[in-house]
Amino acid sequence: MSTRRGFIKSTGALALFAAGLGGVPSFIARAANSNKILSPYKKNKKLVCIFQRGAMDGLMAVTPFTDEYLKAARPTLFMSAAKVSSSNPLIDLDGRFGLHPSMKAFEPLFREKRLGIVHAVGSPNNTRSHFDAQDYMESGTPFNKGTNTGWLNRAVGLLGHEAATPFQAVSITSSLPKSFYGDNASLAINNLQDFAIQMRGNPMAAHMAAKSFEDLYDQTSSSLLNKTGKESFEAVKMLQKADTKNYKPANGAVYPDNQIGNSLKQIAQLIKMDVGLEVAFTECGGWDTHYNQGTETGQFSRNVADLSNAITAFWTDLAAYQDEVTLMTMTEFGRTVKQNGTGGTDHGRGSCLFVLGNDVNGGIVHGNMPILAKENLEDGRDVPVTTDFRSVFSEVADKHLSINDDKVLFPEWDGKKIGVMRGY
Amino acid sequence: MKRYVQTIFLLFLLIGSAPILSSYMGAENGHVESKSIKFPYRQAGLTDRQAAAHILGRFTYGATPGQIDEVLKIGLEKWFEKQLDANQPDDSLNANLAQYEALSKDNKEIFNTYLDGGQIRRKAIKAGLIPQDSSGRIEYKERKEMIDSFMKANGYKPEGELIRQLINQKILRAAYSNNQLQEVMASFWYNHFNVSLTKNESIRFVPCYERDVIRANSLGKFGDLLLATAKSPAMLTYLDNFRSVASDNNNVNSEAGAKRLRELYAQQLRLGKLGDTSVLAKEIANKIKGFKNSQGLNENYAREIMELHTLGVDGGYTQTDVTNAAKVLTGWTIFPMNEEYGGTQIKKMIEKVGEDKLKEQGYVHDGDFMFAVNKHDKTEKVVLGNTFSAKGGYEEGLKLIDMLAHHKSTAHFICKKLAARFVSDNPPASLVDRMAQTFLDKDGDIRKVLLTMVNSPEFWSKQALREKIKSPFELTISTVRALNAKVTQPYQLANWINKMGERIYYYQAPTGFPDRAQYWINSGSLLNRMNFGLALASKRIPGVTFDLTALNNNHEPESAEAALRVYCKLLMPERNVEETVKRLIPLINDPEIHNKIDAAATKSDVSAATPPPASMTDDNMMMTTSNTDSKKTKEVLKEKLNRKKAPDYTITQLQANAGTNTMLSQVTGIIIGSPEFQRR
Incomplete structure (x- = not known):
């Protein structure tokens, strides 16, 4: 707790007031006195994580299309890579795996070897409960329910320097995700523009109110309210300096006008604002396709189109920053090999994830996907988890953020890596 | 040493007496009597007023002005009993x-x-x-x-x-x-x-x-x-159970059957024996569609009834239990609401066969519910070690639900959740155990479980007081109640509740909203709470009216400082507000700030704009929602509209509306957004 950034602790109400009126913000003042703090303007590496809540069907996103068992198990959901069978077949990645046609935006990134895929990845804990599996994946401790910190929060603590700004770890969500729970400061922002004390028509009154709130939250006995209040006001002050309203993506990038598109756009804004962002998180839903999953069109197809188009726009927008950024998707588990009776799939085990970045060992479908004969399946029904999600997460954190203390990041973890990043 | 033992003994008596006392309470005529009960708050060092404030904070959406006195007048125990009976007039x-x-x-x-x-x-x-x-x-x-x-x-x-x-x-x-x-x-x-x-x-x-x-x-x-x-x-x-049907009778065959039909259809087409409009073609197409859409086992509800509704995720069930429970519940579906979704066929069948005959065959029709015996899995199943016979029909489901409702894990899971709602985010195990015992002893009687809880020292302990953080909904409603406000456009408040992070009725996952402070409080939502306080107090939320001076018996406070003291006490009764007052006084007494605010207020008069009919916009938006896609578009539209909004009210209008000065509403807004007001 006490290791959390303390730049606000020593400053009294007067100093804060001055900061609010346009004086030197407290974090800058403190930064000047501390050599432990990175300059907010130095180029940091950034990790962006997207949680696909609801459990994505990895077998439909990246299909082992030569597998006859899969074909038999999914009479109406199986898709082929052969052009003859469909006008819109799977995109053949390597002769064995095919990318869903609605993710065609990913194909160039894969061919350029910037996009890597890990298949049959998941948690060693075989729970098929969304809520448990998400909890485990976000805490990074698949067998310990009591963990009250998230792996990304621990990652922030392991970066080796104190936060220079309140934007070191930002989640573009309406509430703080479990991944960010913990002692290191993190922010949840749904919309950058709304992030201020607002009194329409009377900025002075708003200012006075902001000042009052800041004082009150500074003295409250509730540590949660106290801590969150401090983080909020620091962030407000920084955002005031940036023109978030009139953001124009670079290189003609067009973000889809939906949740994931808007979230990634805001992360791109923060990256370009140089406000010290190092770990970003956002999420998207709709993956729990028990019913009428669809194939080339339909629910699943729309979801993967939204996701891949948003990520591709993000990457294009950040052309000048690509060396600094790695993006990774995750989902709590996969779905049954066999389709269910209602044109969908039920909760399963292994799924796939995507990693994008210039230090990614891309153009490869990593991991070990067995032939989907019943005897190879977990409990006779699901894609077995052959790659522990921690081996991917820890490798990405290690190679991209130079975090190599796996004992803290993922306690009780053996540290095995699979080479999804270059240099392993 | 002796004294120590005595204390322990006393404590033991005190703690042990709660369930004993509660077991004396009869439930004749559906009424829970608590005559002999005295809630143990004195022992926790609370005054009657403090105890009344606490009980109101936990079992209402916030105290209204004067409500503490009302509770004291009839007594806490009697008040609670009346609330358990829930038969107060609400004309x-x-x-x-x-x-x-x-x-x-x-x-x-x-x-x-x-x-x-x-x-x-x-x-x-x-x-x-x-x-x-x-x-x-x-x-x-x-x-x-x-x-x-x-x-x-x-x-x-x-x-x-x-x-x-x-x-x-x-x-x-x-x-x-009421x-x-x-x-x-x-x-x-x-x-x-x-x-x-x-x-x-x-x-x-x-x-x-x-x-x-x-x-x-x-x-x-x-x-x-x-x-x-x-x-x-x-x-x-x-949770999809309405379409979950026995897989062994239908599913496997249906997939294979659909495939066979498709092949047959393609073959006939190739041979030129079939026009697109032929009866056979239509029939085949319909059959394929039917197979695709409705046939088969769906585990969704069976899993959640155990994980979320009863046993809890650690309640001791396996994947096999889930699958078998799903089989037990096959055929539990909806009685058609009209001729759609097979309604015509069912109506015809009832006419043809007769309801009595259908009953004999095992069909059940109870209001909107129907048990369709022909969709039910007729194999023997084992769930949590209990065997469900192959021919159990509807009774199997009743047995399963009864078993789950009375399971030890359920008692513990439900009571822990109740204690988290009413006592603290991490309730003491001793309290949960005691409540769970009542749950098991009293056939899951919710009122008796609640009584056991309020009768426990843990409910009144220092660790529990002010420990819960209000959800956005609770914050909003407690504000309305504390101000005695009149709400004519509730939807305006819903928009704010949504903005603060609680989209009521729209939580997507079957878990429901987490009942934890940490879920509600983050930097974005916290700022919105403060903004809500300011917006409401300055009457910038349409359709919400109140009279601040009336709250203070029409006395207008003589100074800003007096206003602060008076309204802190009015809005947060029985709280220690000294620190809040002390912190704010220098600010509100600063003449320079006053002048600046007034100057800004005068200036902004120039840019006076008519308040936008925000209510119309939002309500109209709600009127036309159809499918998910257009919902999304509308969300975006709505957001764009919101961004374009002109300033709501000028300060002069605001003053006129408030019937008092800007400083009073400003003070009120700050109190509503203050950390102390977020707690209950």
Whole structure:
């Protein structure tokens, strides 16, 4: 707790007031006195994580299309890579795996070897409960329910320097995700523009109110309210300096006008604002396709189109920053090999994830996907988890953020890596 | 040493007495008596007033002005007993709610009245009113007029209107019901048995679900509540059980069958034996469609009833138990609401065979619920070590639900959740165990469990006081209650609740909203809480009116400092507000700040703009929601509209509205947004 950034602790109400009126913000003042703090303007590496809540069907996103068992198990959901069978077949990645046609935006990134895929990845804990599996994946401790910190929060603590700004770890969500729970400061922002004390028509009154709130939250006995209040006001002050309203993506990038598109756009804004962002998180839903999953069109197809188009726009927008950024998707588990009776799939085990970045060992479908004969399946029904999600997460954190203390990041973890990043 | 032992003994007596006392309370005529009870708050060092404030903070949506005195007058125990009985008259609330016509309708009426855009279009096309493909040929305006008159002629209404009424009534009930505990419990159970409006198929069943299933059983026996949810169209659709049918009879065959049919169809087509319009072709196409859409086992509900509704995720069940429970519940479905979804066939079958005959065969028709024996899995199943015979039919499901309702894990899981709601985010194990024992001893009687809780020292302990953080809904309603505000446009408050992070009725996952401070409090939502306080106090939320001076018996405070003291006490009774006052006094006494605010206020008069009809915008938006995609578009539209809004009110208007000075509303806004007011 006490290791959390303390730049606000020593400053009294007067100093804060001055900061609010346009004086030197407290974090800058403190930064000047501390050599432990990175300059907010130095180029940091950034990790962006997207949680696909609801459990994505990895077998439909990246299909082992030569597998006859899969074909038999999914009479109406199986898709082929052969052009003859469909006008819109799977995109053949390597002769064995095919990318869903609605993710065609990913194909160039894969061919350029910037996009890597890990298949049959998941948690060693075989729970098929969304809520448990998400909890485990976000805490990074698949067998310990009591963990009250998230792996990304621990990652922030392991970066080796104190936060220079309140934007070191930002989640573009309406509430703080479990991944960010913990002692290191993190922010949840749904919309950058709304992030201020607002009194329409009377900025002075708003200012006075902001000042009052800041004082009150500074003295409250509730540590949660106290801590969150401090983080909020620091962030407000920084955002005031940036023109978030009139953001124009670079290189003609067009973000889809939906949740994931808007979230990634805001992360791109923060990256370009140089406000010290190092770990970003956002999420998207709709993956729990028990019913009428669809194939080339339909629910699943729309979801993967939204996701891949948003990520591709993000990457294009950040052309000048690509060396600094790695993006990774995750989902709590996969779905049954066999389709269910209602044109969908039920909760399963292994799924796939995507990693994008210039230090990614891309153009490869990593991991070990067995032939989907019943005897190879977990409990006779699901894609077995052959790659522990921690081996991917820890490798990405290690190679991209130079975090190599796996004992803290993922306690009780053996540290095995699979080479999804270059240099392993 | 001796003294120490004595203390321990006393403590033991004190703690041990709670369940014993509660077991004396009879439940004759559905009334829980608590005559002999004295809640153990004195022992915790609380005064009567403090105890009344605490109990109001936990079992109501916030104290109204003077309510502490009301509680003290009849006594805490008696007040609580009356709340458990939930039969306080609510005439003025009911009169107010009469404006919402959907609230008195049943599922069938709602189902056949409130339709989304797509359903209305399909009906209009079917009625021959608008041509199938009219998009290019008919002007939008003309088309809209046709649809409007079609709706009027048939009494159809937009589904968005239903949702608006649902949301509005929840806000009004919470704010004004005299049966506050019932409302709090209804909200608790709704969240526990969550059904989300994000699921299109469930939307039209939610109003009756909340009214007849949740609220009606919210202070009854847990087993009754569980069974009522299991049989409700809302839950049956939300967790897919309505379409879950025996897989061994149908599923495997159906997939293979569909494939065979497809092949046959293709072959016949190739041979030129079949025109697209031939009867056989249509029949095959229909069969394939039918196979694809409706046949097979779906485990969704079976998993959640164990994981979320009863045992808890660590309650000791396996994947096999889930699959087998799903089999037990096959055939539990909805009785058709009209001729759609196979309604005609079922009606014909009932006419042909007769209800009595069908009953003999094992069919059950109970209100909106139907047990379709032909869809039921007729194999023997084992769930949690209990065998369900192959021929059990509907009774198997009843047995399963009864077993789950009375399971030890369930007692613990439910009581822990209740204690987390009413005591603290991490309730003491001793308290949960005691409540769970009552749950098991008293057949899951929710009122007795609550009594055991309030009778426990843990409920009154220092660790519990002010420990809960209000959810955005609770913050909003407690503000309305504390200010004695009149709400004429509840939807305006819903927009703020949404902004603060609680989109009521729309929590997508079956878990419901987490009941934890950490979930509600983050930097974004916290700022919105403060902004809510400022907006409400300065009367910038349309449709919410109140009189600040009336709260203080029409005395206008003489100074800003006096205002601060008086309104802190009024809005946060029995709280220690000294620190808050001390912190704020230098600020509000600073003449320079006053001048600056006034100057800014005068300046902004120039840019006076008429307040935008925000209410209209939002309500209209709600009126036309149809499918998910257009919902998304509307969200975006709505956001864009919000951004374009001109300044709401000028300060002069604001002062005129408030009937008092800016400083008073400013002070009030700061109190509402203050950390102390976030706690309960």
